[in-house]
Amino acid sequence: MPAITVKNQAELDAAIKTAKGGDTILLAPGTYSSVTMTNIKPATVLTIQSLDTKNPAVVQSLWISSSNNITFKDLDVKRDYRPANDWETASRILNSNNITVDNVRFSGGSGDPALSTGVGLSIRSGTNIKFLNSSVDHFGLGLSVQDINKMTVQGSTFRDNRRDHTNFSEMTQVLIDRNNFVGLYPQDGEHPDAIQFMTAGRAKANTGITISNNVIMQGDGLGTQGVFLGEETGNLPYKDVTINNNLIYLSGLYHGINVVNGSNVNITNNSTLSVADERSTWIRVENVTSGSIVNNVADEIIAANSAGVTLSKNVSLVKDSVALRKIPDLHLGAAARVAGLVLPGVGYNPGTSSSGTASTLQPPKLLLDLNFASTGAIDSSIWSSDETVSPLAAGAVSDGMVRVQTGSGVELGRDTSRQLFSLSAFTLNFNLKRDAPNAAVGQIMGVFKSWAINLGANGELTFTMTNAAGKTSTLTTKGAKITDANLHRIALTYDSARGTAAIYVDGVVRGTAAMSGSTRAQEFWGVYLGGQFTNAFSGSLGDIEVRDAALSAAQIVALNANSSVTATGVQAADAVRATVVNGAASTAAALMSGTTVDGATTSLPTLTLLGGSVGAGSVQSPLASAIAKAVNAQTTGSLSKPTSFLSGSWMQMLDAFHA
Structure with missing residues (x-):
């Protein structure tokens, strides 16, 4: 099984003509115009391979026809290939059998893949063809295969083709x-x-x-x-x-x-x-x-x-x-x-x-973080659910809030907000401001036939929910007294596991009720701000957030902190919001000036809602304390990838490839 080393095109052509089964032709580093083989049929496998796998030989094309028992290995088959016709082929294997392509890169060049043309590798008519551990990039069509009996394409990468x-x-x-x-x-x-x-x-x-x-x-x-x-x-x-x-x-x-x-x-x-x-x-x-x-x-x-x-x-x-x-x-x-x-x-x-091991930290995930600008609705959550069924009315947005009234509201597109349905637990919080103390009352927001929040003439709020089983329950506040035109922070929490719902007004619980089941699955209507088929309250709504869990009273206070404290409080509340959005211990650690080492969180000052990170002895908010305890409880596994901890060599390779 002799190895034949070649250093240029002439030596390569000569070696191909005289090679026998079992031989290996080693291509020294450099550029070769082509590997051309016609009617080469050794009795056993002939291998054509780079001499130095770390510095593979560059071959501008493979042109193989009527040949058998050939293996190509560790080559770069590349050139700047931009044919005028998209059917033209950079490399081909035709009427051949028992051909293996292993760890070979086929590339049509670089630059904008939208401009790529031609076929990277065309394989036509043959038996037992293997394309293994290879790659194809920057062609109009990467790999074209026709009329092959027993074909394997395995462990390969196809990227940036047109x-x-x-x-x-x-x-x-x-x-x-x-x-x-x-x-x-x-x-x-x-x-x-x-x-x-x-x-x-x-x-x-x-x-x-x-x-x-x-x-x-x-x-x-x-x-x-x-x-x-x-x-x-x-x-x-x-x-x-x-x-x-x-x-x-x-x-x-x-x-x-x-x-x-x-x-x-x-x-x-x-x-x-x-x-x-x-x-x-x-x-x-x-x-x-x-x-x-x-x-x-x-x-x-x-x-x-x-x-x-x-x-x-x-x-x-x-x-x-x-x-x-x-x-x-x-x-x-x-x-x-x-x-x-x-x-x-x-x-x-x-x-x-x-x-x-998977993290046990499961903070509430932010399903919606909706604000408004002159350009329209803006959802800052990972879901980007800011498409509306109709454009916002002219002049509807002021100070980051959208004005609604009977006959004029905002519906989120159903196709882009599916995460907001079939909730067994949630927290909805938002800013509300009436147009005037005696402005019209009615529905604030809801999903038709599923749930709604209404403002009554006495300034009290009512939450009505028809669950997935068809049971309707109602919660009405006592002492909310929203009878002015001031800005109010409203929060609604629901937890089917506990069977309770609560409404908070400006951080104070104003009503609770027993409820059960999940909200209805998505049907024909999206979340609607205002009254879709009923009278609406007249006023403005903004900073609308939905989470997938019922926050505690202390957490509600923490999230509302930015409505009544200094700028540092706003920054800290935003930090807590970022933690909740990302849903990962590593993010919480970073926000609290901690680090992660081998999956364990270290050096954790406490995050407060009124001043960011503070030293020992400072008073921390209940929400910051809860986050810190949850983070410190995680002592094994990796925190470098939030939310999911699937790994292993195959997973690591996939994530590295798709990063």
């Missing part, structure tokens, strides 16, 4: 496993897909497809589709398809997973997620005669004209706000981590054990 990462057609027995896809930049209405199978212009159907353990992320790219098996001819159905344990996180387009016309199609354990917008990223099958859709999480699950498909144990996020709130990075877009997109027990599972 139109598609991979295309497949006329395939038999193909495995696409443990790959990463990120960043497509389609132009002029192009149909972008991470993994696409097609039948248009083809003579043979695709059979024996397994797509598993892949991570598909939009990153900084444009709207993209995930796994798309389209059947354009109508007579080449897919057969024996398994799509299992993939994470797909995309926005702007509908097809997370889409299979049209097939049999024995099984879609299991996938997470197909998106930042909430008007377009649901779904799992969808159409005209599939047999198969299953089981244990997936997606915006929607659709089986059209597919009566033979079994559906069970799936989670639809447009209907399940509880599950939606359990996915911590759902609304972080390009900043989302793989670990933060896992819903325990359903959908994608990274399949590795955690190297640390």
Whole structure:
């Protein structure tokens, strides 16, 4: 098994002509115009590899035809490739068998991927082709494969291509496993897909497809589709398809997973997620005669004209706000981590054990932080739920508050505020100011047929809730006396576990009542400020916040501190708000001037609501004390990644890749 070292193109060409099975041709560092092989068919494997894996040889193209038993390893196949025609190919493998591409980078250059053109690698007609641990970037289409029997694409990376990462057609027995896809930049209405199978212009159907353990992320790219098996001819159905344990996180387009016309199609354990917008990223099958859709999480699950498909144990996020709130990075877009997109027990599972223990600190999460400016509503929470059904009325915003009255209010878009439904516990706090002491009274805000807060003529507040089971309960304050035109801070807390609701006015509890159950699931109406189908109070609303837990009386006082204290109090209250938003011990530690070392929080001065960080002996607020105790209670595991602590080598690699 001799090793032949070559230093230039002429030596490489000569070595290829004389090489035998079992030989290894080692390319010294440098640039080679191409590896060209025609009718090279050794009896055993011939390997072409970089001599120095830390300084790989640069090959401008691979051009392989009618050859067998070849392995390409540790090469950089790259050049600044901008062909005039998008069908032109930078590298190709044609009519060849037993070809392995291992740890090879295919690159069309650098710069704006939206300007990329051509095909990175085209593979046509052959048997037993393996594309392993490799990468493709900066092409119009990354990898195009047609008419291959036994194809493996595994452990590879596809990023920063323009139109598609991979295309497949006329395939038999193909495995696409443990790959990463990120960043497509389609132009002029192009149909972008991470993994696409097609039948248009083809003579043979695709059979024996397994797509598993892949991570598909939009990153900084444009709207993209995930796994798309389209059947354009109508007579080449897919057969024996398994799509299992993939994470797909995309926005702007509908097809997370889409299979049209097939049999024995099984879609299991996938997470197909998106930042909430008007377009649901779904799992969808159409005209599939047999198969299953089981244990997936997606915006929607659709089986059209597919009566033979079994559906069970799936989670639809447009209907399940509880599950939606359990996915911590759902609304972080390009900043989302793989670990933060896992819903325990359903959908994608990274399949590795955690190297640390999960934090027991679970502070309330901020679901809405709504303020107003002349440009419109602004939600500063991670959910960005500031799309309104209609633009704000001209002149409606003053001093950061929006004015409402009968016939004029603000409705949040349902598609972008799903986290505000099906709540078993919550805290709603907001600023309220009547137009005048005798201004009109009525509904302040609510969700039609679910819950509402009203102001009565006597200045008292009433909270009415119809829970998911249809039971209606009412809470009315006593002593609120909002009969002036001053600014008031209102807080409503509800906890189904305790079975109680409470209303606070300016930090003082003014009413409690027994209530039970969760708020209703999302139906046809969004959160409405004012009176949607009834009379509204006349006045202004601002600084509207919703959290997913019932705060204590001390915490309510702390959150209201900025309404009556100095600037330092405002800063400290904002710091507490940041802690609650991020929901992580590491953030709390940072806000309190602490550090994290090997998962343990150290050097923690106490955060006060009236002056930031103070030394020993200072009086701390109850909320700051509670946070400090919770942080100090966490002594094991890693705090470097808030909210989720899934790790292990595979998880670390994924998060590092998608960072």
